[in-house]
Amino acid sequence: MLRTKSQVSLELMAFTGIxxxxxxxxxxxxxxxxxxxxxxxxxxxxxxxxxxxxxEVNTAVRFGSGYSRNFTLPERxxxxxxxxxxxxxxxxLSVDWYGGGVNRQLITPKIIGSPSPGQNRIENxxxxxxxxx
Amino acid sequence: MAKGQxxxxxxxxxxxxxxxxxxxxxxxxxxxxxKIDNDREKIYYExxxxxxxxxxxxxxxxxxxxxxxxxxxxxxxxxxxxxxxKIKYFVSMDYDKLKELLGVRGREFYVEFTDSEGNxxxxxxxxxxxxxxxxxxxEEITVVRRGVILNGREAVMKVVTWK
Numbered sequence: 096m097l098r099t100k101s102q103v104s105l106e107l108m109a110f111t112g113i114x115x116x117x118x119x120x121x122x123x124x125x126x127x128x129x130x131x132x133x134x135x136x137x138x139x140x141x142x143x144x145x146x147x148x149x150x151e152v153n154t155a156v157r158f159g160s161g162y163s164r165n166f167t168l169p170e171r172x173x174x175x176x177x178x179x180x181x182x183x184x185x186x187x188l189s190v191d192w193y194g195g196g197v198n199r200q201l202i203t204p205k206i207i208g209s210p211s212p213g214q215n216r217i218e219n220x221x222x223x224x225x226x227x228x
Numbered sequence: 229m230a231k232g233q234x235x236x237x238x239x240x241x242x243x244x245x246x247x248x249x250x251x252x253x254x255x256x257x258x259x260x261x262x263k264i265d266n267d268r269e270k271i272y273y274e275x276x277x278x279x280x281x282x283x284x285x286x287x288x289x290x291x292x293x294x295x296x297x298x299x300x301x302x303x304x305x306x307x308x309x310x311x312x313x314k315i316k317y318f319v320s321m322d323y324d325k326l327k328e329l330l331g332v333r334g335r336e337f338y339v340e341f342t343d344s345e346g347n348x349x350x351x352x353x354x355x356x357x358x359x360x361x362x363x364x365x366x367e368e369i370t371v372v373r374r375g376v377i378l379n380g381r382e383a384v385m386k387v388v389t390w391k
Contacts, residue, residue, distance in 0.1 A: 107239075110239070110243075114243065114246060117250070118246075121250055125253055125254075125257065128257045128261075129257070132257065132260045132261065132264065135261075135264045135268075136264065139264060139267050139268060139271060142271050142275075143271055146271065146274055146275055146278060149278050150274075150278055150281075153278060153281045153282070153285060156285055156286075156307070157281075157285055157307055186289070186300070199278075200282065200300055200331075202281070202282050202285055202286035202302070203286070
């Protein structure tokens with residue numbers, strides 16, 4: 096009786112051990128994949144934000160003087176704050192967040208101001224694109 | 229006491245639930261990766277649309293660029309009215325350099341300008357097309373068409389990227 100009991104206990108420990116081993120093996124894999132998913136999603140959202148600003152600028156240039164429009168950008172990239180910078184001379188739009196960033200080329204250097212997370216306004220005044228003027 | 233007690237219903241249920249949780253996590257993550265791939269394709273397409281906007285709305289940089297000093301491609305002399313000389317320059321340029329300037333990484337590209345009857349436009353013996361059109365068997369093709377004015381006539385700029 097006693098011998099059978101301990102045998103069961105050993106088998107139980109062996110099975111539990113296998114399951115624990117699987118858990119230990121899979122946890123880093125899942126964790127790594129989760130990190131990769133977050134990184135990819137941040138990059139996608141950052142790209143989408145940069146692209147939407149680029150499109151706003153393209154549209155403002157195409158419409159010409161007198162154009163104005165309100166648009167909204169996400170407040171955060173997943174859980175991270177982000178900054179938008181426009182470098183007029185090089186016509187570069189930069190969207191940066193902790194751990195990543197994207198650049199896009201703009202079609203005009205004639206830009207005053209820059210958009211920010213949340214509500215924004217874009218205008219074309221005599222060929223100059225003005226953000227939140 | 230039976231030996232098989234270890235395979236009690238409770239234990240089996242616990243193992244099944246454990247395996248289900250692992251499988252669900254794995255399946256969810258795979259789905260997320262698929263969604264990310266799809267979203268990336270959408271962003272790429274929109275990006276290509278925007279890039280073609282740049283080509284037809286913008287004169288490029290420097291304004292009067294040539295193949296040796298171009299930093300940003302643009303064909304416009306006015307929005308949607310294209311400069312024939314710049315298209316000739318474009319056609320004469322190195323394919324790999326153009327890939328870089330167009331921002332087409334990891335893909336091939338093909339650009340052509342056609343008239344209202346669909347014929348590829350040529351001027352002074354230079355055919356207005358550039359790139360690789362051997363996309364048969366390509367895993368993925370993205371096409372963007374834009375109406376433009378070329379030599380005072382309506383034309384279509386077609387941009388194809390593929391991998």
